[in-house]
Amino acid sequence: MNLSDISPNVYPTTILKECKTGLCLFGAGFYGANDAIHMHNANMKKITVIDFDAKKIQVMKEMYPAKDVFLVSDVTEWVPNTASAGVLTWDIVSVDAPTNMFEWVRDNFDTIATLANKYLVVTMYSDLAHGVADFCDNLDVELVDRMNRSQNGLIELLVFSCLR
Ligand SMILES: C[S@@+](CC[C@H](N)C(=O)[O-])C[C@H]1O[C@@H](n2cnc3c(N)ncnc32)[C@H](O)[C@@H]1O
Numbered sequence: 001m002n003l004s005d006i007s008p009n010v011y012p013t014t015i016l017k018e019c020k021t022g023l024c025l026f027g028a029g030f031y032g033a034n035d036a037i038h039m040h041n042a043n044m045k046k047i048t049v050i051d052f053d054a055k056k057i058q059v060m061k062e063m064y065p066a067k068d069v070f071l072v073s074d075v076t077e078w079v080p081n082t083a084s085a086g087v088l089t090w091d092i093v094s095v096d097a098p099t100n101m102f103e104w105v106r107d108n109f110d111t112i113a114t115l116a117n118k119y120l121v122v123t124m125y126s127d128l129a130h131g132v133a134d135f136c137d138n139l140d141v142e143l144v145d146r147m148n149r150s151q152n153g154l155i156e157l158l159v160f161s162c163l164r
Contacts, residue, residue, distance in 0.1 A: 001031065003063050008041070009034045010147055012159045015119050016042035019091035023115060024049045025075050026097045028056035031063065035094035035121070040064060048090065050078055076104060083111045092119040099155075102128060113141055113162070120160040123149055129156050140164040 011034065016022075022039040024032065028051035032040070039047045047068040051057055054072045061070045071078070075097075082088055093116040097105050102125055105112070113120055120141060129146065145159035 001059055001063060003037065003040065006031055006033045006037045008037045010149060010157065011035060011038040012119075012121060012145055012147060012157065013038050013042065015159065016044065016092065019118055020045040021090045021092075022047045023090035023093045025079065025093065025095045025112070026101070027051050027094070028053050028060055028070075029096075029098070031056065031060055034096045034123070036060070036064070036068075039092070040068075050075055075101075076108075079108060079112055079115070083114045086114075089115055089117050091117045092121065095120065095122045097123060099125070113160070116141075116160075116162050118162055120158075120162070122158045122160070124156055124158055126154055126156050129158055 016039060022044050024035045024047065027036055027049035032049065036047055036049055047064065049057065049060060049070045050073050052072060052074050057070045057072050093112065095105055095112060105122060106128055140163040141160040142163055143158060144161045147157040149155040149157050
C-alpha cells in the first residue's frame, strides 16, 4: 500500500492553499482518502492524524512523509485533553467521524473548534446539518460551504471558516 493507491474522495481542496498545518480527527479508516491525502497533495507543512485503529495508523506512518504525525488515540479523550491544554492548534481541522459518532461531534463542536485557526471540515448527516445554526452558537465560526459526501445525499461535508 502506498500513497498512489489512494483514490481521494470529495474535499474542499481550494481552502488548503491557505493552510500549512492540518489535523485529521478519525483520520485512518481509508488511509486518508477523505482528508489526509488532500493535505499531502497540497504540500502542507505538517499533517497530524488521530485514530484508535493502531494497525491503520501504522500503515499510514509508513506511507506518508516522516514529518507528519500519526497518533493512536481515542478522539473522545484526545480532543478535550488537547483543547484544555491550550497549546496546539492547526490551520485546518477535519472531523471525519463514523456515523455512530456524528452526535458526539455535534455535541463537542465548540471544543473541537478551538483547535482550528482557519477552517473546520465536518462530515455530518444532512438532517443533523440542517440545524447548523446550533453548531455556530457562541462560536467565532461561519458555515461557508456544504458538499455532498454520499451518493444517497444523506451525508455532507460542512465547511466552516474561523472568524477569530
Ligand atoms: C470514516 S472513517 C475515517 C476515514 C478517514 N478520514 C480517511 O480519510 O481515511 C472513521 C474512522 O474513525 C475511527 N474511530 C471511530 N471512533 C473513534 C474514536 N472514538 N477515536 C478514534 N478513532 C475512532 C475508526 O477507526 C475509523 O478509522
